[in-house]
Amino acid sequence: MRIRNLHQFTEHHRFYVFRDFAMSALNRRMLAHVYQPMIGAFAAGLYELLYHQLADDRIGYSALDPQRKLFLGLGLDMNERGRQELADQCSRLEAVGLLQSSRLSVTDSDDYVYEYELAAPLSPDEFFGSPHLTMLLRDKVGKYAVISLREMFYAKESDELAGAAGLHRENLTVPFYELFRLNAQAIDPELDQALAEVAPARAAEPKPKLASAGIQYAEIITRFPRNSANRVYVERLRGDEEQLAQLNYVAYKYGLSVVDLCRLLDEDGIFGARGELMYDELQLRANLTFRQGRKRQDDRERIMARTAAAAEPAMESQDDQLEEIGVLEEFYMEVPLQLAGRCDIHQYNMLMRNEPHTRFIARFFPGTVPEWIVRVFEVIDLNYKLNGSVINVLIHYVLGMNDAQRVTKTYIDAVASNMLMKGIDSYEKAIRYVREQARLEKERESRQSGGGYPAAGSATKRAAGAGRGPAAAARGGRKKPDIVQEMPKGPQVSAEKLEELRRLAQRLDGKA
Structure with a gap:
């Protein structure tokens, strides 16, 4: 929650809560065992307090209340420190996707109303499929605790069904229109109008749809080879809108036709041991197909250009070309x-x-x-x-x-x-x-x-360095300064003085 001025976020400002879901037992277990280690018990308590502003069996909007209700429910002091603590705990919920906070300006006065929109905790599949949330949980509780938590949310299948993924599966589900018949001519406009009037002002936002190549399941299954080992996995795509959307997105992204997509689905490693689609592997091989097709197209264009150039009559002179x-x-x-x-x-x-x-x-x-x-x-x-x-x-x-x-x-x-x-x-x-x-x-x-030589360097050294040429300068870069300096020269010593000094040194060494 980005609050620059805490005087605009006080216990006197009003708030309301919006939610369009109801907590299940699985949601509560995810909140207690997975989210709480990441955000802390205080933030989890704030989430519960906001959730219970509405009855457990209802969705929609809560009543407008002053934020004093939140301060008292959390045991916070109604001062600047308490406001900052409430804002920090809201930020923790927002960071993991459980809360969205907004501020509404009231037109009649200079007052603000705060909106807290709650989101349901992710299911185990969705949570552990999010790399950033999984890595945060690993940093908080450790790698082995994450593995234990994931196993805690799944009931293992019996040993007899361990190999059921490779067995033939027959769909026995009865569709709606096979069992029920609707009176399509009996249209009730009053019912439609009444339903529109009582509809909530805020509908749940639909999930963004991926770009699609428009390939239907029927087009895939009619072109897929019947004797393929992956045929049984492809047949399971019927009715699986999510995986079909992923296939269409990959086909749209890399310009694949139905034939190309069927060829990729027929390769080994595209489906896992249980028949799940290996999306990353599919995308990798689709990228290779895209690059190979592009290379073949470029080669084809060059060959056609060479053929066209060879078919043209040779020009006699340069003057016969286009005007200069x-x-x-x-x-x-x-x-x-x-x-x-x-x-x-x-x-x-x-x-x-x-x-x-x-x-x-x-x-x-x-x-x-x-x-x-x-x-x-x-x-x-x-x-x-x-x-x-x-x-x-x-x-x-x-x-x-x-x-x-x-x-x-x-x-x-x-x-x-x-x-x-x-x-x-x-x-x-x-x-x-x-x-x-x-x-x-x-x-x-x-x-x-520039700056490659010391200030005390001689003119001879500068000339030698300048003669290296640009190629040597590019290879060597800046020349290191020469730290060896010449000793200062004193007056010349005569031969008699040197002999006297040598005899003195010998006497001091005991060699005289």
């Missing part, structure tokens, strides 16, 4: 070292702006372009749908400007992906992007090389 587009001088890029002397800056930028990337990249290699580079730029062109002139600027950036050690498949793909994310769809935007990246790289290199 000029390049403004402000977007000129320097000629790389690989092409120095072969073309001037104007010719190079015109080639980069108008030439296909397959021909432009060949100019950077004396012989055949390596196959892996061809495949990388083929993916960028045919699958990423990057503009042709932008691809040429990318080639200039990775082959003409950067260190050759950085020309890898991962690096080229990362730069192309970054261009796509930044919306680089024209030649001019690509030039600005490349210049910005070059500026950032220079700033990074200057930060790495």
Whole structure:
């Protein structure tokens, strides 16, 4: 409960409780044995006090009462310390999902009314299926106590039924319309109106529905193989709306057809020993199917593009291509070292702006372009749908400007992906992007090389360090300061003085 000013949360403010459930014996046992170790006995007592504001056999709203009733029922002092304690205990209930608190502003006055909406304790399956609640309980009582608590809520089946999951199960349930017949023509509008009038003002919020691929159980069972070992488990999905919703969500998420879904359900490990659907395993294999299908689609698109290109007649000269587009001088890029002397800056930028990337990249290699580079730029062109002139600027950036050690498949793909994310769809935007990246790289290199030498270092050492080059600076980073300092030089000592000092040392050592 977020209360910034405790003067707005006092024993004089009124409150009411809303709940749309009634506690069962299982709920009370969950509250006492599972929730109480996590939130404490005081918070559990507050929950019981709020619950009993309504009769046990009714749901809806309690009467408006001052919060003094809560303070007295909990034995709290009606001061700032008691208000803070009540707010803290409400926060504990809110954190584990048992309470939702709201504050309503009264229009006629500057007063507030507090609403406490209670939620029923989770069932054992729902609670132990929530990782964050289970881990909190483990931190409070320990791992072995959690295991014991979970076993306490389940009655074990007899030994004769231990293997019943593998037996054939026949559904003998009689449906409603097979036993009862309704008079569909006898419509009672007065009854409908009366039911609408007495309906509660607040209905229970429906659970959010998962996105669905719209696959029905009948579509799955008609396409599922009859001799499959998982057939009996798939037949149990009939009427299980929750598991069918999970299947449809996985199919919607990964674009699976009915055939793909049936193939996944037929694999080993999708169903547990008791026939329960292993949702995480299904989602993992659906993800693999999605990635394989995407890779096949990309390969298919590239093959079709190659076939279409081979079917076109070969162009006699470069002049037969599309009309050339000029390049403004402000977007000129320097000629790389690989092409120095072969073309001037104007010719190079015109080639980069108008030439296909397959021909432009060949100019950077004396012989055949390596196959892996061809495949990388083929993916960028045919699958990423990057503009042709932008691809040429990318080639200039990775082959003409950067260190050759950085020309890898991962690096080229990362730069192309970054261009796509930044919306680089024209030649001019690509030039600005490349210049910005070059500026950032220079700033990074200057930060790495700056401050690498001690203030007392000699000029010779600075010159030696500067001669390492950018590659060595990138590998080594900042150079460690040299902590060895030269000894100060004093006056020269004569040979006679040195001989006298040596004789004195010998006499002191007893060797004279």
